[in-house]
Amino acid sequence: MNDEALQLPAATLARRVGAGDRSSLATTDAAFARSQAVGAGPDGLNIFLGHDREWSRAEAEAIDARVVRGESVGPLAGVPVAVKDNLATVHLPTTCGSRILEGYRSPFEATAVRRLREAGAVVVGKTNMDEFAMGSSTESSAYGPTRNPRAPDRVPGGSSGGSAAAVAAGIVPIALGSETGGSVRQPAAFCGITGIKPTYGRVSRYGLVAYGSSLDHVGVMGRTVDDAALGLQVIAGYDGRDATCLDVPVPDYRSAASSSMAGVVIGRPREYFPASLDPRVREACDAALDALRAAGAEVRDVSLPHTALAIPAYYIVAPAEASSNLARFDGARYGLRLSGEGLRGMYESTRSRGFGAEVTRRILLGTYVLSAGYYDAYYRKAMEVRRLITNDFAAVFGAGVHALVTPTTPTPAFRLGEVSDPYEMYLSDVFTVTANLAGVPAMSVPAGFVDALPIGVQVIAPHFGEHAMLGVAYALERALGVGGAR
Amino acid sequence: MSATRPAPDYELVVGLEVHVQLRTRTKIFCPCPTDFGAPPNANTCPVCLALPGALPVLNAHAVQLAVRTALALECTVHRTSVFARKNYFYPDLPKGYQISQFDQPIATAGRLDIGEAAGGAPRVIGITRAHMEEDAGKSVHDRFPSVTAIDLNRAGTPLVEIVSEPDIRTPAEARAYCGRLKEILEYTGVSDANMEEGSLRVDANVSVRLRGATALGTKTEIKNMNSFSGVERAIAVEFERQCARLEAGEAIVQQTLLWDATRQEVRPARSKEGSHDYRYFPDPDLPPLILDAAFIAHERASLPELPAARRTRMQAQYAVSPYEAGVLTASRALADYFEAVAAALGDGKPAANWIMGEVLAHLNNAGTTIAEFAVPPADLASLLALVRDGTVSNSAAKRIFARMTQGEGAPAAIAEREGLTQVRDDGALVAWVDEVWAAHPDEATRLAAGEKKLLGVLVGAVMKRSGGRADPRRVNQLLAAKLSG
Numbered sequence: 025m026n027d028e029a030l031q032l033p034a035a036t037l038a039r040r041v042g043a044g045d046r047s048s049l050a051t052t053d054a055a056f057a058r059s060q061a062v063g064a065g066p067d068g069l070n071i072f073l074g075h076d077r078e079w080s081r082a083e084a085e086a087i088d089a090r091v092v093r094g095e096s097v098g099p100l101a102g103v104p105v106a107v108k109d110n111l112a113t114v115h116l117p118t119t120c121g122s123r124i125l126e127g128y129r130s131p132f133e134a135t136a137v138r139r140l141r142e143a144g145a146v147v148v149g150k151t152n153m154d155e156f157a158m159g160s161s162t163e164s165s166a167y168g169p170t171r172n173p174r175a176p177d178r179v180p181g182g183s184s185g186g187s188a189a190a191v192a193a194g195i196v197p198i199a200l201g202s203e204t205g206g207s208v209r210q211p212a213a214f215c216g217i218t219g220i221k222p223t224y225g226r227v228s229r230y231g232l233v234a235y236g237s238s239l240d241h242v243g244v245m246g247r248t249v250d251d252a253a254l255g256l257q258v259i260a261g262y263d264g265r266d267a268t269c270l271d272v273p274v275p276d277y278r279s280a281a282s283s284s285m286a287g288v289v290i291g292r293p294r295e296y297f298p299a300s301l302d303p304r305v306r307e308a309c310d311a312a313l314d315a316l317r318a319a320g321a322e323v324r325d326v327s328l329p330h331t332a333l334a335i336p337a338y339y340i341v342a343p344a345e346a347s348s349n350l351a352r353f354d355g356a357r358y359g360l361r362l363s364g365e366g367l368r369g370m371y372e373s374t375r376s377r378g379f380g381a382e383v384t385r386r387i388l389l390g391t392y393v394l395s396a397g398y399y400d401a402y403y404r405k406a407m408e409v410r411r412l413i414t415n416d417f418a419a420v421f422g423a424g425v426h427a428l429v430t431p432t433t434p435t436p437a438f439r440l441g442e443v444s445d446p447y448e449m450y451l452s453d454v455f456t457v458t459a460n461l462a463g464v465p466a467m468s469v470p471a472g473f474v475d476a477l478p479i480g481v482q483v484i485a486p487h488f489g490e491h492a493m494l495g496v497a498y499a500l501e502r503a504l505g506v507g508g509a510r
Numbered sequence: 511m512s513a514t515r516p517a518p519d520y521e522l523v524v525g526l527e528v529h530v531q532l533r534t535r536t537k538i539f540c541p542c543p544t545d546f547g548a549p550p551n552a553n554t555c556p557v558c559l560a561l562p563g564a565l566p567v568l569n570a571h572a573v574q575l576a577v578r579t580a581l582a583l584e585c586t587v588h589r590t591s592v593f594a595r596k597n598y599f600y601p602d603l604p605k606g607y608q609i610s611q612f613d614q615p616i617a618t619a620g621r622l623d624i625g626e627a628a629g630g631a632p633r634v635i636g637i638t639r640a641h642m643e644e645d646a647g648k649s650v651h652d653r654f655p656s657v658t659a660i661d662l663n664r665a666g667t668p669l670v671e672i673v674s675e676p677d678i679r680t681p682a683e684a685r686a687y688c689g690r691l692k693e694i695l696e697y698t699g700v701s702d703a704n705m706e707e708g709s710l711r712v713d714a715n716v717s718v719r720l721r722g723a724t725a726l727g728t729k730t731e732i733k734n735m736n737s738f739s740g741v742e743r744a745i746a747v748e749f750e751r752q753c754a755r756l757e758a759g760e761a762i763v764q765q766t767l768l769w770d771a772t773r774q775e776v777r778p779a780r781s782k783e784g785s786h787d788y789r790y791f792p793d794p795d796l797p798p799l800i801l802d803a804a805f806i807a808h809e810r811a812s813l814p815e816l817p818a819a820r821r822t823r824m825q826a827q828y829a830v831s832p833y834e835a836g837v838l839t840a841s842r843a844l845a846d847y848f849e850a851v852a853a854a855l856g857d858g859k860p861a862a863n864w865i866m867g868e869v870l871a872h873l874n875n876a877g878t879t880i881a882e883f884a885v886p887p888a889d890l891a892s893l894l895a896l897v898r899d900g901t902v903s904n905s906a907a908k909r910i911f912a913r914m915t916q917g918e919g920a921p922a923a924i925a926e927r928e929g930l931t932q933v934r935d936d937g938a939l940v941a942w943v944d945e946v947w948a949a950h951p952d953e954a955t956r957l958a959a960g961e962k963k964l965l966g967v968l969v970g971a972v973m974k975r976s977g978g979r980a981d982p983r984r985v986n987q988l989l990a991a992k993l994s995g
Binding site: 118264352358 | 556559560561562563564565566567568595597599601604605606607658660787789790791794795796797
């Protein structure tokens with residue numbers, strides 16, 4: 025079963041629901057039907073970790089009732105959305121893909137989720153993810169991997185693999201994900217959709233279960249650039265509950281759809297096009313650059329010289345912060361508690377059995393790099409590298425470049441189980457972690473196919489340059505077609 | 511067992527770490543109330559329970575009070591300071607880390623003069639640093655059999671930790687430091703500074719060395735002292751213990767000790783397993799704390815006069831002794847009261863005498879404080895003015911005062927109503943003197959014969975006849991005149 029409403033641009037759907045031309049309830053039912061039709065369940069694509077159809081229907085009915093009463097219902101009225109399972113929700117559990125939070129229900133709601141719901145969106149499910157967002161394939165989920173709807177023997181990417189799959193499978197036009205090193209953009213690229221990581225401080229992290237706090241972002245995925253831009257519009261903006269969220273005005277992102285590329289300077293950073301890059305990925309990106317040039321943009325070769333240091337720096341900073349952030353999962357107050365001999369026994373059995381291998385590896389790594397005698401050699405050094413990477417971006421953008429265009433990932437989606445070496449897995453984030461380290465906004469837009477698998481092109485902009493970034497993304501989508509399918 | 515007894519060769523070296531609970535309405539990183547005595551875990555929320563996804567937001571009032579504390583201790587307040595995570599596992603530490611300040615505290619390099627209060631030479635103790643941090647919760651081991659209960663009401667309570675230099679040389683100096691510090695904290699209004707309620711906690715780092723040595727000896731840290739006298743005693747006991755060990759040729763073991771006030775001894779704390787590596791790093795959830803220079807200047811300008819300066823000024827302004835100045839500045843409210851009375855009366859000395867005598871005695875008997883005292887300063891000044899101009903006698907004034915404390919109104923009205931004004935009209939006085947002279951012929955004769963002590967008896971009789979209202983000085987004069995006449 026398919027429903028044409030789910031194929032509509034989210035803005036159009038919301039407008040129709042708001043005008044009373046389209047039932048929110050019927051749209052929600054269509055999303056659940058679509059989910060069933062594509063086999064989103066645990067035996068199939070394994071997209072969702074939590075859903076409650078009756079609750080979602082009640083939410084939808086409430087929207088419809090408000091429309092009947094003539095109330096304004098918001099820019100996402102009746103739009104079904106999916107939410108990554110590390111964003112706190114009150115009605116549905118928030119497990120972070122981990123045994124340690126199996127069945128955990130938050131008494132409060134993440135700011136981004138609250139804003140979606142206040143805009144009229146209907147949450148249809150919590151999506152599968154790498155455990156605590158640590159991974160690039162959604163294979164480290166304690167509840168089994170998600171499969172890529174475009175090629176079910178392939179991973180959807182990660183860690184926001186479930187959200188990317190929910191959009192790619194046509195269940196929802198918009199989904200929330202989160203990023204610490206590329207976890208929105210990489211799965212968006214693997215699944216052939218759009219994924220936005222906004223500027224650090226643009227979207228509140230309140231209610232996002234922390235992995236690496238200084239690198240964590242709430243991100244948004246959309247079937248199209250416009251769907252993603254609409255989602256960002258709703259969740260962006262100041263929130264007094266997150267001290268790192270900045271009070272910067274939120275422009276009208278969707279107006280970037282009419283941005284001209286004339287006079288826009290696009291940088292092509294050579295470090296993102298190494299000799300070892302798959303030539304088909306390179307060609308796809310260069311085709312995208314050609315399209316921008318054809319639209320009037322100027323393309324310049326630029327250099328971000330410290331790019332090669334990004335992965336090592338990232339795998340020090342992120343685990344260091346994680347080792348501290350995940351200390352709260354101690355069995356004392358909530359989540360899994362296993363008994364052992366005394367207090368220490370409780371900690372050891374709860375944490376050693378509650379966390380999976382990748383999470384344990386990163387906690388150990390992070391604990392090590394923060395230890396007395398190693399702090400200067402690792403954490404302090406990594407923070408210095410981070411400053412250099414940030415300066416690289418500042419220098420390029422300061423020299424008149426408006427946005428950078430790069431491949432999102434070195435390869436298309438790999439097969440489930442294909443990448444077993446952790447370090448090889450870490451390298452799939454090589455083009456995305458830089459933006460997390462620097463805090464600049466970045467997004468992935470479909471750029472075509474390699475071996476019939478989607479690949480993405482990445483657009484990176486200066487801090488709070490989302491509007492300019494989206495202007496480039498809209499232009500790419502116009503040239504390359506939705507899903508890069510032109 | 512005095513501090514100087516064990517061996518004259520050894521010198522005591524003490525540094526104090528004082529945790530001060532800031533008097534904010536809410537916690538340092540969440541809006542939960544800081545009320546003392548709420549039911550267990552009533553004052554908690556997702557932030558101080560460390561629920562997944564919750565984030566800390568710094569309480570601006572806590573910053574203001576920390577800055578005020580630092581300025582009162584003459585510290586350098588830093589424009590940029592950084593919150594760090596101190597990582598360790600403990601059930602009453604919900605996040606698995608304490609948010610504190612580590613290598614970039616809000617203030618450093620202050621000083622506290624503990625000599626001035628005794629009227630003696632200055633004795634300055636250096637303040638190494640003052641930093642902001644959150645308190646942990648409380649583990650309750652004796653509430654339920656065989657399990658530990660956790661009360662997180664206190665988790666996230668704002669603290670300033672004030673670390674002194676190892677400048678303290680005697681247990682008495684340690685106590686004086688605590689006393690001066692408490693006074694400043696109260697004066698500036700930053701804390702209740704109450705050891706019993708836990709809003710002031712003192713830990714002592716204690717070491718000894720041969721007198722004349724410059725290197726520090728191995729230190730021990732004493733915790734669990736719950737009064738200033740306990741601080742003094744614990745340090746004296748630990749000094750003695752360390753000296754005895756050194757005398758016996760044994761080394762001092764660096765460790766944490768707990769003061770047992772009942773047994774008057776220190777004993778090793780339950781060792782938490784392994785040695786701690788707190789893995790400090792800057793808290794990524796909290797941007798560096800940047801203070802505006804104008805804000806610091808404003809806080810500096812709005813500091814109240816501090817107790818030491820006030821004592822010095824009061825001695826000069828009101829001609830009170832160092833001792834009197836000390837008593838009158840025991841609390842800011844008492845000093846304010848004194849100065850208000852002195853100003854209204856235009857004279858400090860009688861105000862000081864009355865407040866140190868009648869007022870403090872009344873407060874003591876009533877078990878109350880100056881803040882709750884029913885007599886406004888202006889009324890007390892009026893009463894003292896009546897005494898000064900002879901309208902009422904000193905003894906009548908005490909009776910009037912007793913009625914004023916019951917809220918019976920202004921002193922002049924009470925004096926009038928109760929007939930306590932002094933009679934200085936010679937017509938009435940002469941009549942009373944004559945009546946007494948006639949009624950006590952024997953005493954009159956003996957007095958006239960030179961038995962001077964009977965003058966008092968006759969004055970007393972006149973006073974009695976007048977109902978206590980006769981001006982005793984005038985009665986004396988009239989009786990003397992009768993003798994000479």
